Amino acid sequence: MLSRVADSLYWINRYLERAENISRFLEVSEAMALDCPPGSAEPWITLVEVTGDRQRFDQSYPSGLPKDVIRFLLLDRSNPNSIVSCVASARENARQIRDVMTTEMWEQINDLHWSLQDGEAIWSEPDQEQLRTIRRGCQIFYGITDVTLSRDLNWLFSLLGRLIERADKTSRILDVKYFLLLPSQEEVGGVLDELQWIALLRSAGAYQMYRQNNQQAIHPSTVARFLLLDPNFPRSVRYCLQGINDTLQQIKQQPVQGPPDDLECLRGQLLARWSYVRIDVLIERGLHEAIDQLQKDLNRLHNLIHKRYFTTTDFGTTPNNPACALSSFTA
Numbered sequence: 001m002l003s004r005v006a007d008s009l010y011w012i013n014r015y016l017e018r019a020e021n022i023s024r025f026l027e028v029s030e031a032m033a034l035d036c037p038p039g040s041a042e043p044w045i046t047l048v049e050v051t052g053d054r055q056r057f058d059q060s061y062p063s064g065l066p067k068d069v070i071r072f073l074l075l076d077r078s079n080p081n082s083i084v085s086c087v088a089s090a091r092e093n094a095r096q097i098r099d100v101m102t103t104e105m106w107e108q109i110n111d112l113h114w115s116l117q118d119g120e121a122i123w124s125e126p127d128q129e130q131l132r133t134i135r136r137g138c139q140i141f142y143g144i145t146d147v148t149l150s151r152d153l154n155w156l157f158s159l160l161g162r163l164i165e166r167a168d169k170t171s172r173i174l175d176v177k178y179f180l181l182l183p184s185q186e187e188v189g190g191v192l193d194e195l196q197w198i199a200l201l202r203s204a205g206a207y208q209m210y211r212q213n214n215q216q217a218i219h220p221s222t223v224a225r226f227l228l229l230d231p232n233f234p235r236s237v238r239y240c241l242q243g244i245n246d247t248l249q250q251i252k253q254q255p256v257q258g259p260p261d262d263l264e265c266l267r268g269q270l271l272a273r274w275s276y277v278r279i280d281v282l283i284e285r286g287l288h289e290a291i292d293q294l295q296k297d298l299n300r301l302h303n304l305i306h307k308r309y310f311t312t313t314d315f316g317t318t319p320n321n322p323a324c325a326l327s328s329f330t331a
């Protein structure tokens with residue numbers, strides 16, 4: 001398999017997963033803003049911090065208004081992590097490997113890209129409907145991929161990109177809530193605090209599954225446990241790390257000869273670290289520090305994957321795929 005093909009499939013899924021997550025974040029934040037005190041910037045600050053683009057945003061939009069956040073994350077083509085930029089980058093990768101993708105996959109990603117151009121019908125819809133349409137477009141692509149692409153290396157690299165991006169975004173949204181938006185002591189357990197935790201769960205598509213697993217009142221530690229350590233929820237960090245580990249094992253194919261290399265060690269250590277730990281221990285030692293280390297480990301994992309599978313003497317990373325698109329969030 002050509003490394004440029006693996007690279008493109010990996011990034012198509014990372015970009016679309018990123019676009020879907022950002023559309024989900026924006027949709028929930030717009031709804032949450034209705035319940036916050038008038039003039040509150042809290043839901044919007046969260047979004048900029050989650051994407052790790054605070055410096056770029058502050059430079060481009062010094063006033064920092066809610067409408068600026070929406071434009072920056074949805075429409076700003078100078079922001080490589082905006083929704084329209086992510087979809088455009090995914091489509092460009094798909095264009096380069098049309099002979100590898102199924103026709104249905106190409107048609108879906110191409111249609112989604114062109115539907116987001118200036119003057120298209122989507123922009124005349126209400127804001128919430130725009131975001132739902134984008135999210136559904138990304139999810140339809142996942143479904144088409146799942147039912148039309150053979151379970152070979154093409155499929156494995158597609159899945160790998162999706163899982164790494166998903167683990168990254170789930171951990172980021174939880175980190176921001178816990179570290180930056182933790183309310184004062186008297187506000188803990190209050191109405192606004194509970195609304196924020198509900199919004200957090202909804203932004204990860206986890207609210208209904210969380211409620212089915214936890215019948216009691218919403219508590220920060222149980223939310224953190226569900227999003228980080230639940231083995232069955234497909235957006236939890238632990239579930240994603242298990243999938244990443246299994247996928248890398250299948251990609252490698254041949255048995256390990258001699259001692260494991262850096263990539264083998266890291267994928268095994270990450271899975272073990274997040275499979276055999278209790279949430280009370282993570283909180284006691286510092287949840288922000290644990291998630292920050294996870295972000296660094298995901299960056300390192302990406303770089304090791306890139307070095308092993310995507311870089312050859314004939315061609316390196318394609319121009320629209322930076323060597324590392326994860327920026328570790330540190331507050």
